[in-house]
Amino acid sequence: MMNRTPPATNLKDAYNAVLLDPLQSGDPRWVDCSQVRGGTDVVGLLALRIEGSSHSTAQLISGHRGCGKSTELLRLANRLEREKFLVVYFAADEDIDMGDLVYTDLLLSIIKRLERTLSENGIKIDERLSKGILMWFAEVVYGWKDETVMEAALKTEFELGLNVPAPLPIIAKLLARITGQIRTGHEIRKDIRLKLDPQIYPLIERINEFIRAALPEIQKKGYQDLVLIIDNLDRIVLRVLDEKTGRTTHDALYLEHAEQLKALDAHVVYTVPISMFYSLKATQLAGAFPNYEILPMIKVAEQDGSPCQEGIDNLSDVAEKRINVQSLLEKGVVDYLAEKSGGMLRDFIRLLGYTVELAQAEGGKIPISKKTAENAFRRLINEYGRMVPDEHFKLLANVAKNKQVRNDTKHQAMLYNLSVLEYMNRDRWCDVHPAVRELAEFKNAYRQIE
Amino acid sequence: MPTDKLSKLAVEAKPGRTNFTPQQPLLGETEISPQNRDVLLQIASLIRLAESFRLGFVKCNQPVQCRQMAARLKEMLAGEANIISVELNEPVSSLRRAILQALESDESDYVGKRAIMVLGFEQSVPSEGPAPALDELNQSRDNFPKSFSGPVLIWLPDYALTRLAREAPDLWGWRSGVFELAPELRLMASLVNVIMQDVDTDNLSLPLKRERAAALEGLISDYQEVKIGERNGQALAGVLNQLGNLRYLLGEYAEAKRLYENSLKISQELRDKKETLKALGQLGMLAEDMGDLVEARRLFQNGLKISQKHGDKKGISKALHHLGNLAYLAGDLVEARHLYNIRLKISEELGDKRGSSTALHQLGILAQDAGDLFEAHRLYQESLNISQGLGDKRGISKSFHQLGNLAYLAGDLVKARLLYHKSLEIFQELGDKNGISDSLGQLGIQAYATGDLEGARRLIQKSMRISKELGNKSGIAIALKNLSFLEEKEGNIGGALEFVKQAEALFIELRSPIAEQAGKDRERLEKLRDSS
Numbered sequence: 001m002m003n004r005t006p007p008a009t010n011l012k013d014a015y016n017a018v019l020l021d022p023l024q025s026g027d028p029r030w031v032d033c034s035q036v037r038g039g040t041d042v043v044g045l046l047a048l049r050i051e052g053s054s055h056s057t058a059q060l061i062s063g064h065r066g067c068g069k070s071t072e073l074l075r076l077a078n079r080l081e082r083e084k085f086l087v088v089y090f091a092a093d094e095d096i097d098m099g100d101l102v103y104t105d106l107l108l109s110i111i112k113r114l115e116r117t118l119s120e121n122g123i124k125i126d127e128r129l130s131k132g133i134l135m136w137f138a139e140v141v142y143g144w145k146d147e148t149v150m151e152a153a154l155k156t157e158f159e160l161g162l163n164v165p166a167p168l169p170i171i172a173k174l175l176a177r178i179t180g181q182i183r184t185g186h187e188i189r190k191d192i193r194l195k196l197d198p199q200i201y202p203l204i205e206r207i208n209e210f211i212r213a214a215l216p217e218i219q220k221k222g223y224q225d226l227v228l229i230i231d232n233l234d235r236i237v238l239r240v241l242d243e244k245t246g247r248t249t250h251d252a253l254y255l256e257h258a259e260q261l262k263a264l265d266a267h268v269v270y271t272v273p274i275s276m277f278y279s280l281k282a283t284q285l286a287g288a289f290p291n292y293e294i295l296p297m298i299k300v301a302e303q304d305g306s307p308c309q310e311g312i313d314n315l316s317d318v319a320e321k322r323i324n325v326q327s328l329l330e331k332g333v334v335d336y337l338a339e340k341s342g343g344m345l346r347d348f349i350r351l352l353g354y355t356v357e358l359a360q361a362e363g364g365k366i367p368i369s370k371k372t373a374e375n376a377f378r379r380l381i382n383e384y385g386r387m388v389p390d391e392h393f394k395l396l397a398n399v400a401k402n403k404q405v406r407n408d409t410k411h412q413a414m415l416y417n418l419s420v421l422e423y424m425n426r427d428r429w430c431d432v433h434p435a436v437r438e439l440a441e442f443k444n445a446y447r448q449i450e
Numbered sequence: 451m452p453t454d455k456l457s458k459l460a461v462e463a464k465p466g467r468t469n470f471t472p473q474q475p476l477l478g479e480t481e482i483s484p485q486n487r488d489v490l491l492q493i494a495s496l497i498r499l500a501e502s503f504r505l506g507f508v509k510c511n512q513p514v515q516c517r518q519m520a521a522r523l524k525e526m527l528a529g530e531a532n533i534i535s536v537e538l539n540e541p542v543s544s545l546r547r548a549i550l551q552a553l554e555s556d557e558s559d560y561v562g563k564r565a566i567m568v569l570g571f572e573q574s575v576p577s578e579g580p581a582p583a584l585d586e587l588n589q590s591r592d593n594f595p596k597s598f599s600g601p602v603l604i605w606l607p608d609y610a611l612t613r614l615a616r617e618a619p620d621l622w623g624w625r626s627g628v629f630e631l632a633p634e635l636r637l638m639a640s641l642v643n644v645i646m647q648d649v650d651t652d653n654l655s656l657p658l659k660r661e662r663a664a665a666l667e668g669l670i671s672d673y674q675e676v677k678i679g680e681r682n683g684q685a686l687a688g689v690l691n692q693l694g695n696l697r698y699l700l701g702e703y704a705e706a707k708r709l710y711e712n713s714l715k716i717s718q719e720l721r722d723k724k725e726t727l728k729a730l731g732q733l734g735m736l737a738e739d740m741g742d743l744v745e746a747r748r749l750f751q752n753g754l755k756i757s758q759k760h761g762d763k764k765g766i767s768k769a770l771h772h773l774g775n776l777a778y779l780a781g782d783l784v785e786a787r788h789l790y791n792i793r794l795k796i797s798e799e800l801g802d803k804r805g806s807s808t809a810l811h812q813l814g815i816l817a818q819d820a821g822d823l824f825e826a827h828r829l830y831q832e833s834l835n836i837s838q839g840l841g842d843k844r845g846i847s848k849s850f851h852q853l854g855n856l857a858y859l860a861g862d863l864v865k866a867r868l869l870y871h872k873s874l875e876i877f878q879e880l881g882d883k884n885g886i887s888d889s890l891g892q893l894g895i896q897a898y899a900t901g902d903l904e905g906a907r908r909l910i911q912k913s914m915r916i917s918k919e920l921g922n923k924s925g926i927a928i929a930l931k932n933l934s935f936l937e938e939k940e941g942n943i944g945g946a947l948e949f950v951k952q953a954e955a956l957f958i959e960l961r962s963p964i965a966e967q968a969g970k971d972r973e974r975l976e977k978l979r980d981s982s
Contacts, residue, residue, distance in 0.1 A: 015499035020624055021595075065623050094592065099585040235620055237585070346623065353626055360495040361488070383628050386615040417619055 007324045011360050017322040018352045022070035029321040030071065033298045036311035036343070037424060042293045043076045049291055050227060050267045051083055058262040060254075060285075062234065062272045063295030064418055066346030069271065072295060073231050076269070085267075086223040088117045092233040092271075095179050099237045100189075101249070103257040104196040104203065105182050110228060110264070111207050112175040118214055119169060123221060125213040133206050134171045140199055141178055141192055150174070200260060208265045215265075227267040234271040238416065246409070250276050258288035274422065275412035278405055296424040298343035303403050303429055312338040315348050323352070330367045340377045342421050342433045351376050377435070384435040387417050388442075396420070397445035400432040481636055482522065489629050490519060494526050496601060496627055497533075497565045503595040503602070504626040507614075511607040511675065512668030513569065513661075515637055520567045520605070531563040531600075538570035539660070543583060545571055545604075546590050546597055565601040572610040573664075581613060588618035603629075607671050633672035641669060642685045651696050653843045656881030659696055666693040687717040687725040694732060701883035701920045707736055727753050727765050734772055738779075739884075741923035741960045747776055767796035767805060774812065779924075781963030787816050807836040807845055814852060818859075827856055847876035847885060851892065858896060867896050887916035887925055895932065898939075907936050927956035931968055938975065943982065947975045 008014040023030050034041040042061065049057055063069040077089045088110075092098070095109040118125070135147065144150040154173045181188045196203060211226065218226055239249045250273055254261070261270065276285055277294060286292065299311040315338035319325055325334050337355065341348035354376035359368040388396070392414055399420050405411040414420040419436045423429055436442055482490070496506055510516045517535075524533040534556065542548035549568055574583035594602065606614065615622050645665065654662060666689050673686045690713035697706035710729045717725035734749035750772040757765030774789030790812045797805030814829030830852045837845030854869030870893045877885030894909030910932050917925030934949035950972045957965035 012499050012501075016501045019502070020626070065620065091592065093589055098589055235589075237588075350626070357495045357499060357627065358492060360499055361492045379628065382630065383615070383625070386612045386628075387619075387622070389616070417616070418623075 007320060007322060009324045009327055011328070011356050011364055011366065014323040014328055015353060015356045015360070018349050018356070020066075020346055020349055022068070022074065024074055029318075030075070031314060031317045031321065033068075033311075033314045033318075036299045036308065036314050037296050040293070040424075042295050043072050043079060045293055046076055046269060047079050047083070050080065050085070050225075053267070056264065056266050056268070057291065058264070058268045058270070058289060060270050060272045060289045060292035061295065062274045062277055062292065064274055064297065064344065064415070064421060066344055066418070067295055067297055068345045069234075069295055070231055073229055073269070073271075077227075077229055080227050084222060084224050085227045086117070086121065086218050086221075086225070087227045087229060088113050089229040089231065091231045093235050094232075095183060097183055097189075098232075098235045101236050101253065102193060102197075103253060103260060104193060104200065105179075106230075106233070106253075107200075107203055107207060107260075108175065108179050108182065108196075110230070111210060112172075112179050114207075114210065114214075114226075114228070115169075115172055115175060118218075119172065121221065123214060123217045125210070125217060129209065129213045130171060133210055134174060136202070136206050137174055137178065140195055140202075204260060204263050208263075211265045225267060227269070228264070229269045231271055234273040236273065238273065238275065238412070240409075246280075248279075250279070251281060255281055255284055255288065258285075262289075273416065275416045278407055278412050278415055279409075280407045282407060294422070294424075294428070296428070297421045298345065299423045299425075300339050300341070300343040301431070303425075303431075307339060311343055315341065315343070315345075318345065318348065319352060323356075328366050328368060329355075329373075330369050333368060333370055333373045336370060336373055337376070340380070340434045342431070342435070343423070344418065344421060344433070347380065347418075347433075347435075351380060354379055377438075381435045381438045384419065384433060385439050388419050388436060388439070390441065392419065393439075393441045393445040394448075396432050396436060396442055397449050399430055400437065400442075400446060401449060403429045403431055405430050481634075482519075483632065483634060486519070486631050486634065489631055490523060490526065492627070493523060493603065493629050496603075497523075497527060497531050497563070500565075500601045500626075503598050503600065505594060505621070505624055506601060506603040506627045506629065507611055507625060508567075508603055508605045508629045508631060509608055509611050510605050510631040511633060511671035512637065512641070513664045514641060514668070515631065515634055516569050516605045518637075519631060520569065523567070527565075531565050532560045533565050533567060534560075535567045535569060538568070538573060539657070541574040541583065542571070543574075544586050544590065545574070545583065546587075546593055549602070550597060563600055565603065566598065568602065568604045570664075571604060572607050572667075575606070575610040575613055577609050577613075581617065584614060584617045587614070588620050591621040591624050594621075594624075601626075607668060608675065609671065633675050635676065638669060638672050638676075641665065642689065645669075645692065646685070646688055651692060652699060652882075653841070653880065655879050659700060659881055663693060663696045663700070666696070683716055683720050684722050684725070687713045687720070687722055687729075690716070691725055691728045691732065694729075698732065698736065699880070699882055699884075701916070703736060703740070703921055707733065710736070723756060723760055723762070727756060727762075727768075730756075731768060731772065738772075738775065739920070739922050739924075741956075743776055743779065743961060747773070750776070763796050764800055764802060764805070767793045767800075767802075771805075771809065771812070778812070778816070780961060783816060783819065787813065790816070803836050803840055804842065804845070807833045807840070807842070810836070811845075811848060811852065818852070818856065823856055823859060827853070830856070843876050844880060844882065844885070847873045847880075847882075850876070851885075851889060854892060854896075858892075858899070863896060863899055867893070870896060883916055883920055884922065884925070887913045887920070887922070890916070891925070891929060891932070898936065903936060903940060907933065910936070923956055924960055924962065927953050927960065927962070927964070930956070931964070931971075934971065934975075943975055943979045947972065947979060950975060 008017040046059055046061065049059060061069065061073065073089070077087045080087050090113045092106065092109065095112065096105045138144040138150045142150070144153070151170065154170060154177065178192065182192055215226065236249055236253060241247050241249060241252060254272060254276060261268070272292070274294065276282065298314055299308045300315065302308050312335050316325070316334050319334050333355070337351045338348060341351055355368055355373045358372050358375050359365065362372060392410065395410055396414065396419060399405055399414070405415065405420060411420070415422070419433050420430050421433055423431065432442070493506070493508065496504060510519060520533065520535050527533055534553070536549050536552040538548055545568070549566065575581050645662070651659065651662060669689050670686065670693070673682055673689070676682070690709045694706045694709035694713060697709060710733045713725060714729035714733065717729060730749050730753040734746045734753070737746035737749060750769050754766060754769035754773070757769055770789045771793040774786045774793065777789060778786040790809050794806060794809035794813070797809060810829050810833035814826045814833065817829060818826035830849050834846060834849035834853070837849060850869045850873040854866045854873060857869060858866035870889055874886065874889035874893065877889055890909050891913035894906045894913060897909055898906035910929050914926055914929035914933070917929060930949045930953035934946045934953060937946035937949060950968055954965060954968035954972055957968050
């Protein structure tokens, strides 16, 4: 969805110009905020490591929900495509049930997406090899040893009108069947996992065979190499799997399967929940994946609380690419909203929307006054009031004071629900979201530690 | 065959139910508070401005208020946008699919902008425990913009919205506004009036029970939000008791217990005798059902003391009746008869027809147990006549059930079956799970008598499943004993023994006189097993 229309000059256009969706790469509304994100161009770094490496890399990217991660990953994909890499970009949660994800689900999703990208690009791999891989899956998952049995089963299913665009190669049908069943069928999911679990290494080997067979063909098409970018994997639901050890779903995927995540014969970028970098296992994670990047918030205030004009100006640019700030908002309103967003892009855009909507409800007068913007912020405050459980306020007061978070589950939860935001100068530091700071419970807790 | 288990007694209530229909506009447009009018204006602005999908949330505790506010929005936006209300009447596993399904069946032709209001999703969001619908919702946020081209507003009570904010953070992160409607005091007052005059919740049909429960839940949330004065406190205790009774009838025992205990706490603080007694009586009945007879006795005696202190004759008679039930369960038939007779006498003095009807019913059971079927018939019939006069469906159904038992004992299987079915139908209409379980069990015994062993097993197992859901131990024990009987008839001594052992253990736990009988059956079966 490219938006090349000029910035909106009336309330209706303005409201529809401030959407929360990530920007596609090349969208003129994109604003370079790297300076206030700690001075690092995250996309540039990730890309350089891929471009400069002769062997496959596995990198991690992390950042708060709504900090612009997807936008940046789409930029990464675009840059690599320009550099002649074949990029397979996909959102993990489209294939996998994030409430109940195991590592093999991810592998299956990867090979399915890979196969799809190859066939969309007209890249064929050696038929005998492809058939070998196909029959391996058919036998392990469904016990189909015979090709005709499998073909018959798949044929009827897909002719019964499942929503798959025909004609599909048989391997695509089989992979779609497996991933579909894992995503939706509770019983069959258990069954498939039971069969695949003991086969993790053969499974990786099959995928690597597939990649190795594809690579010469990919290169024939003029590409340098293959890159997998897996977005939204950080949405994997955080659950404690073992009360005694505190082992979580995040540990199970990123730590216990770190070697396997790195074992694919392609460049891979995985998204990781930001809370992992604040868990007790952060060092372990960084050890397993030395190449990781965290996309911090846009800094709108310094550690001492004084405003950071550069970050505020950056967000003003973000606003100006969408709406005509001069004619729609009274002076100072954008700066106010930028400050109150805590530098979280999505909340900033949200606040712009609330301001426009409230102005409309109040009669539609422009330019919109500061008071209306304050009411918009009031709404955001109430929303954060809902998100923060009572037991967090004391800890939040400490974060506000010390600008640091402890590595424990409660602090992870606070990063996860965005009541604590991370910034970067040279070092990482944290602060409490401006909306949370306005809550009476927070103020009480803060007064008590002062 | 074991005797039919003792029928559960309903919370006593005034006869004659006013027609309660929450759809009735109880609040005039001009009566909406200025604060809420501003919020409605904001929602209208979102709808007016948005040209693509937007996700909004509206906090509103009371379903009746939700409907009224949604209707008001419709008026405000007439000619500008089509407001489509999707009302969910039961829990759903996928909100998005449920909305799409509802829209599919909507055949109106819409021209122009559509905004969708979703009401009733809170039924999929319990206040505690797992909420799989929220997990599903959290993951489907990318699909929402693909499925809807205009604004979607999800209306939820406070607690459910908070759960959603915390447990579906990815969807929540996509919100374009949370609009908070405050409780409307006038609406609350008129709802309490209507609902509290109409305490005969036992006889509401299942959908009406659910609807009433939702309205009561909303009232409770509203009370928590506004400051609770003494008058509100009294009303709240009554609301909690009434909701507790509905949850009890719908078989949600744990929730019922929580509500009664809450009500008891408030009414004791306020020294509200009426609601205190009600809560004590209901908690006693729950304890009785769960097999905790010691606790049940304590609660009933507690109620008796309070009633005696206040010279509350009706309260005394009710408490004695409950104690009579406990005496009956313990096998002390003389004491039970004595207590039921007092109940009957006081009820007749007071003109408390429902009290008379239940006392007659219990006396009928005693006569039946003593083998005096003629007297039992007379008593059941008399009880039935009163219930019919009152329009008390639950009472009628119980009488049919007992008359069915008599027909069965007299060997008239056709008539027994007919009566059980009539009883079952009414219980099903009322959604009364305990009653349904009883009827199914008796139909099973009846099926056995006609030689249909397979049918008998099926029905009794179904009855046992419901009793297990309810945690009703005596129901489970009776079903087990009957299943043992069926196994033995089929020559499966091992199976029969297994069932009777489980039944015996439960009967002992319940201190039921049937334990002895079960023990004898067990011994006999053990001998049979050893000799073969």
